[in-house]
Amino acid sequence: MSPERFPRRSPRWALRLPRLLLALYGLLGFVFLYLPIAVLIVFSFNSSAVITFPLQHFTLSWYRELREDFVLLGAVRNSIVVTVVTTVGATLVGTAAAFPLVRTGFRMKRMVNLFLLLPIVIPGILTGIALLILFVPVLNLTLSLNTVIAGQIVLAGPFVVLVVASRLYGFNQQLEAAAMDLGATPWRTFWHVTFPLILPGVLAGALITFTLTFDEFIVTFFTIGPESTLPMYIWSLVKFGVTPKLNALASIIVVLTLGTLLTANSLLRRRAR
Amino acid sequence: MRAASNVAVHISPRVGRAIPRLLWGLLPLATIDVVLFVIPMVFMALFSFRFSEELLGLVGRWTVAHYVKVFTSEGIYLRILVKTIVIAVVATAACLLVGYPFAYFIANASRRWQSVLLTLVIMPFWTSYLLRVYAWTAILGDRGLINEALRFFGVTDQPLSFLLFNVFSEIVVFVYLYIPYTVLAIYASLEKMDRSLVLAAMDLGATPVQTFLRIVLPQTLPGVYASIVFVFIPILGEYVTPTLVGGMSGVLITNLLVNQIHALEFGFGAAIAFVMATFVLMLLLGLRRSVDLERLYVA
Incomplete structure (x- = not known):
């Protein structure tokens, strides 16, 4: 089935055994990675209010409860507003920055790179607290969705840079020349040659940013006012322990995120052509 | 990276001239980073050396x-x-x-x-x-x-x-x-x-x-x-x-x-x-x- 990557020397069982063990190990690894998600999805359809074995009967009532939860719906709406504004802003700013970082050489470029990527390497809790200190005691601002967006752009910009830059590295500049x-x-060259070629990368960057921002918790935690976003709503529920409603919510989020990511993935794959 | 920029310079003088202009692209992101990341971190550092009874503002005295x-x-x-x-x-x-x-x-x-x-x-x-x-x-x-x-x-x-x-x-x-x-x-x-x-x-x-x-x-x-x-x-x-x-x-x-x-x-x-x-x-x-x-x- 697979072309051998090592030239096989002697096909004895002694050589097969490690491969078999390795495959078993890989399988266990995937069980570890997917068990929590599987638990959430399975129990979102289970009628018991707590996670117990054996499974009770099938139900959709937890999903119905979600539909009637107005706090949740408001939080989702806020999340969409924050995420769309952040994604558009970060995509524009990040794409503009990716060009000079890939195309030109300048002094201190390594340091500039490190500096621009710092917000995604520094733990978000520190960024969030620093922003809170700027917004509240220093500037005396009222925390709102605007301050949330400000915090999210800082995190999202570097991600767009990374994704778009990866596209630019494989770019044949002779086409532009x-x-x-x-x-x-x-200008014409940009719109007719460069832009169509990098568009899949830009869109993938935007989708990745969308996914990350929609799910972002810790910076939002410090920069949000009285409103709620979806992660903040989830946080208010998880602190009180297991609720089946959350399992239903989790299942919906898993399906939606995976859909978004598979789209982003297929956009990035297109560079192979 | 360096190879790429060299190619750009040699292929066409017009592409070469475009390079300094490209650097402007860094400006928006760099501004965001400075205003919403560096400056907050600087204020955080300043606050850590301030002792104050006031909740807001940077009033107070320096302290370790x-x-x-x-x-x-x-x-x-x-x-x-x-x-x-x-x-x-x-x-x-x-x-x-x-x-x-x-x-x-x-x-x-x-x-x-x-x-x-x-x-x-x-x-x-x-x-x-x-x-x-x-x-x-x-x-x-x-x-x-x-x-x-x-x-x-x-x-x-x-x-x-x-x-x-x-x-x-x-x-x-x-x-x-x-x-x-x-x-x-x-x-x-x-x-x-x-x-x-x-x-x-x-x-x-x-x-x-x-x-x-x-x-x-x-x-x-x-x-x-x-x-x-x-x-x-x-x-x-x-x-x-x-x-x-x-x-x-x-x-x-x-x-x-x-x-x-x-x-x-x-x-x-x-x-x-x-x-x-x-x-x-x-x-x-x-x-x-x-x-x-x-x-x-x-x-």
């Missing part, structure tokens, strides 16, 4:  | 009292800080130990399978972080999956209560949350490894253990360093996991930090945060030659 030699203005 | 409190006050903050670092080290080591064979398994699969398996490793990481941590309370709790299963099969009649709300469950969840990074980083360096060296070592009579320690491991050290950046550092800043599954014995520095912020003790909170930020920055500067941050995501 050809367009310009044939008389296209730099 | 907050730092004295972090490093001495009956040892609690220092003790929890050290405990946090130790737990993060243990969790990172566990990620490496568990993740290394896993990455090896993926690197040894066929090309087609490799991309499928890698996608499968990353996918859980993208689905709701809070709910994935919460799921562990449903697995490890007294009425959780493991205890219910043990009772169902008659292995135990009392639930095993040591599974949840302690350092053990905390580390399990840390490993669960961050192992995808380890697997990806080690996979990336296994991919780049020169495999003929492995065969050469074996042909020259090295045992598998010798081959691993002297040929494979050194070549995958970049993956190990990357794990420090993407596993150890985020664990230091983990607040959700200790809060949801750590219980009393799993309290970490972030819990103390958030308590201070909620009590509006911005000065003292800022001091704790600044100590953490300094530690993280020093680590990053120390590792900046070993870890190429941008390359990690290009894969």
Whole structure:
């Protein structure tokens, strides 16, 4: 089935055994990674209010409860507003920054790189607290969805840079040179040559940013006012322990996120052509 | 990178002239970073040296009292800080130990399978972080999956209560949350490894253990360093996991930090945060030659 990556020397069972053990180990690894998600999904359809064996009968009532939860619906709406604004902003700003980082060499470039990526490496709790100190005791602002968006853009910008930059590294610049030699203005070259070629990367970056921002908790935790976003709503429930309603919510989120990611993935794969 | 810019310069003088203009593209992101990241960090640092009865503003007098409190006050903050670092080290080591064979398994699969398996490793990481941590309370709790299963099969009649709300469950969840990074980083360096060296070592009579320690491991050290950046550092800043599954014995520095912020003790909170930020920055500067941050995501 697979082309051998090591030239096989002697096909004895002694050589097969480690491979078999390795495969078993890999299987266990995936069980570890997917068990929590599987538990949430299975018990979202189970009528028992607590997680117990054996399973009780099948029910959709936890999903119905979600539909009637107005606090949840409001939180989802806020999350969508925050995420859309952040995604658009971060995609524009991040794409603009990716070009010079890939295309030009300048002094201190490594340090600039490190500096621009710092917000995704520094733990979010520190960024969140620093922003809170700026917003409240220093500027005396009222915390709102605007302050949440400000915090999210800081986190999301570098992610777009990374995804778009990866696309630019594989970019054949001779195509641009050809367009310009044939008389296209730099602006025309950008719209007719560069932009179509990097578009899948930009869209993938936007989808990844969307997913991350929609789920972001810790910076939002410090920058949010009286409103709620979806992660903040979830946080208010999980602190009180296991609720089957949360299992239903989790299952919906899993399906939606995986859909978004598979789309982003297929967009990025297109570079292979 | 350098090669790319050289090509641009030589192909066409017009492309060459466009380069300085490109640098303007950095301006918006750099501005956002300065205004909403650097300046807040600077204010956080300033607040950590301020003592004030006023809640708002930077009025007050300069003091190092907050730092004295972090490093001495009956040892609690220092003790929890050290405990946090130790737990993060243990969790990172566990990620490496568990993740290394896993990455090896993926690197040894066929090309087609490799991309499928890698996608499968990353996918859980993208689905709701809070709910994935919460799921562990449903697995490890007294009425959780493991205890219910043990009772169902008659292995135990009392639930095993040591599974949840302690350092053990905390580390399990840390490993669960961050192992995808380890697997990806080690996979990336296994991919780049020169495999003929492995065969050469074996042909020259090295045992598998010798081959691993002297040929494979050194070549995958970049993956190990990357794990420090993407596993150890985020664990230091983990607040959700200790809060949801750590219980009393799993309290970490972030819990103390958030308590201070909620009590509006911005000065003292800022001091704790600044100590953490300094530690993280020093680590990053120390590792900046070993870890190429941008390359990690290009894969």
